[in-house]
Amino acid sequence: MSAIPENVQAKPVTFRRFKDGDHQPLAWQQEIFDADHSHKCPTYVQSTPPCQGSCPSGEDIRGYLNIVRGIEKPPAGVPWQEYAWRRLTEANPLPSVMGRVCPAPCESGCNRNEVEDFVGINSVEHFLGEWAIEHKLAFPAPRERTGKTVAVIGGGPAGLSVAYQLARKGHSVTIFDEREHLGGMMRYGIPGFRTPREVLDAEIQRILDLGVQTRMNCRIGTAVTLEQLKADYDAVFLGLGAQAGRALPVDGAEAPNCVTATAFLKAFNDGRMRHVGKRVVVVGGGDTSIDVATVARRLGHIEHAHESDRPEHVIAGQTAHDVAALSARQGAEVTLTSVFTVDKMQANKHEIEQALAEGIAIRGGLSPVGVVRDATGRATALRVAQCEAKFVGGRLEIKTVAGTEEDIAADLIVSAIGQAVDFTGLERLNNGKGGITADRNYQVQGQPGMFVGGDVVRPHLLTTAIGQGAIAADGIDRHLRGEAIDKRPKIDVHGFDLMRKMVEKGLPTARIEAPLHGTDQNVGAIHNYENRSDRYVIPSTELFLGHFQYTPRNRRKVLTLSKEEALDNFEERMLPLLEAQAQAEAKRCMSCGQCFECDNCVVYCPQTAVFKVPKAKSTTGRYVDTDYSKCIGCHICKDVCPTGYIQMGLGE
Incomplete structure (x- = not known):
């Protein structure tokens, strides 16, 4: 038996199948x-296994871990790293990205938690994704072309996933996206120090190399109508995403320096916003709110900023920050509030720890009740009150405590309380709840040949969008072949x-x-x-x-920054495992x-x-x-x- 380190408290032995004194036979x-x-x-x-049952993209986790550890042997001439990567990418074509940013529900479900600690599935995925990029692995071209055409609206994780799966099946795919580059929230939401752009570009290019076509800067519903797409293509996939933020539902939230998280992150990721106000308050509690807070810590503020330097002007798209002023930046005071207590926040626990180390003040159990504004209409503080929050019947109920109100001073307030779908030009698709209704095959209700996936179904994880894209691709493939679309299995995994x-x-x-x-x-x-x-x-x-x-x-090396070190530090924090570490972890x-x-x-x-x-x-x-x-x-x-x-x- 391996010795347990002195600083680790051994768990009581609970895994004996039969215990002393047992004498009752089984049923x-x-x-x-x-x-x-x-x-x-x-x-x-x-x-x-529960890891796969917990994986929204349905990866064959046990399968590729068994390859990494050496139990399942690859065919002759195929390196084990490549064989494991190909098993992994049957479900997820973006392993290097997901290996960095996925909150890894698979690890929460891992049975190894009953022994001592979960298997670092996410870190092995990260290793395989990096190995594949380094060795320039490509997806095999389809054996035959079907001649069928599919229009994919949206180049985020759902759209890229469905395009990848359909291209592998031999169909011709064209992605339509309103932005300049593909990636959706992976590019315009998650900051580059969590998802390096060269990594994202490499994994997207690998999908495009299957023959997937793109039409960028093209919004469906305005530049091209949905009716045109339905006439020109044999099937349509709606991966619209939910890239419109939700404003705070309190009085005063219309202040110009009260912005949404999606607008804030887009301005940063576009390279237009280079600094923020001295005091930034973020309202949320999920991963997006952590991203906003850590970006604000890195950007800092300028002591004697001019009116035109205010971040809300940049976020609104009216201007861009002058790079020459960057040398005068100082650290910003960043506060993140959540209706949940810190231990019950929905953000990744690792990201919460990193944010705290960087000097971000996280205050749980607070609900926004108003925005304090000055004579010009700008916000000067966020008014909050202590609260109790819980889910009842799937809905969030928040009860504030009277007499506990306080003001948190702010030069910029960012709402990270959720996202919404922009249905401009596609209003008839809205089910009245801000989404699109679909069946378990992700076929739009009453619309044969039209499928949907990602945040437009229900805002959730990036890996959820990838899994929905794969399931929708199966349905589209059956539709194109004139086959009945079967009922999905109870446990829908690879x-x-x-x-x-x-x-x-x-x-x-x-x-x-x-x-x-x-x-x-x-x-x-x-x-x-x-x-x-x-x-x-x-x-x-x-x-x-x-x-x-x-x-x-076997833990990945994570660079933890102090409050001072975080300013202007946009380097990647998480490093992949070494090969021997990845194999040891898989074992x-x-x-x-x-x-x-x-x-x-x-x-x-x-x-x-x-x-x-x-x-x-x-x-x-x-x-x-x-x-x-x-x-x-x-x-x-x-x-x-x-x-x-x-x-x-x-x-x-």
Whole structure:
């Protein structure tokens, strides 16, 4: 057992399957004993791990981690880094970007949290994305062109995802975007020190190299009508995004120096805004509000600014800051308020820690109740009150505490409380709630051939938009081929395909749709193999956690800046793992729901019924078999299986 560092408190042992004093047998449905044997025999069940079940883009996380760690071998001549990257990019074509900015819900769902700490999935994704850019990997061209055409409105993560998936299927795709460059909120929302523009450009170019066409500076609804697109293209995807910010819903919010987060970040990312006021107050609590606050800390302020230097003029597009004045900048006082307490804010906890280190004051449990203005109409302070906030029935309820009002002085107030869709020219698409209604295939209600995805459905994560784009692409592909659009699976992820792996190795295959008696004699399948990945996420209770030793996480190096160091520092803060670190981190993956070749079942079987599949016939997920003539159904193989891959099913 690995020694636990002195500064880390060991968790109590909670992973023993059987405890001292246990004498009650399992439920009879699990045992079904008959004298000295049982009618329950080993069944090899592939399930979805919770990391994949938690990933909005549905990446085959377990699959590419098993490649990185060396369990799943790549085809001859293919580096493991490339093979893992290609498995990853089946779902997500932007791994280097997502490896930096995704808040990684996969890590929150990771079963390894029950042992000591989650697997650093996001950091391995970051490593693979960087390796692919460094080695100039490209996506393979489609084998054939279908002649079908698709118009994609919006070049953000949803639009890029659907364009990528459709281009791979052989369809001709044109992206229409109202801005000068592709990327959407990845470019015009997230600052460059979190998403380096050269990285974003490289991953977008790789998609365009599949033959995807673009029409930039072209707004649908004004420059081109939706009716024209429907007439000229075989299908249309609406990835409009939600790039219009929401103003504060309080009196005085119409002040010129009360701006939205989207307008603030666009002015910065366009390079027009070079400094802010001395005192900046940001209202929010999510990742966008953290981005605004950290940008404001880096920009700072000019002590004796002229009227024309005020940031609201730049944000409104009336002017641009003079670069010559930058040398006179000083640090800005930045305060971020949230209706939630700091520990319950929705922003990434790591980003909150970085913001605090940079001297940003974060005050939770405060609700804006008004904007204090001077005689000219400019805001001079944000009036807030203590509050309690909670979600009731999916809606946010905020109750302010009377008599707790206070004013926070401000030269610039930024509202980061949400985003809205600009339906100008496309008003008829608005469902009355500021979005577009679609089914689970993301086909617009009552509009065959028209699909939608991203923030226009519901503002959420970038990775959510990527996943919706992939699902919509499947629906569009079926529509273009004249096929019925099937119901989506309950668990909609890119899973490991055992049959593809067998074909890759040149083994005969015979699909077995359900565990059947006698399939242990079939060379084309694992006996009693069943793939439940489309409907079952395996919990930690199905794993033998006692197999896993304490292993600290391999953490990326993050440059933490002080208040003084943050001013004018636009360098990237997060560095990728080294190759050995990425491999070591992948080895921490418990491969939940799929065999990772530990040999426990072979070693502990008292009847020698469980045996290794001969090397010439084995693949990932097809590593062991059971001789049913020897098996007595004692359940030991299931009890010692770390991954939960072995379940006990009815057999003879």
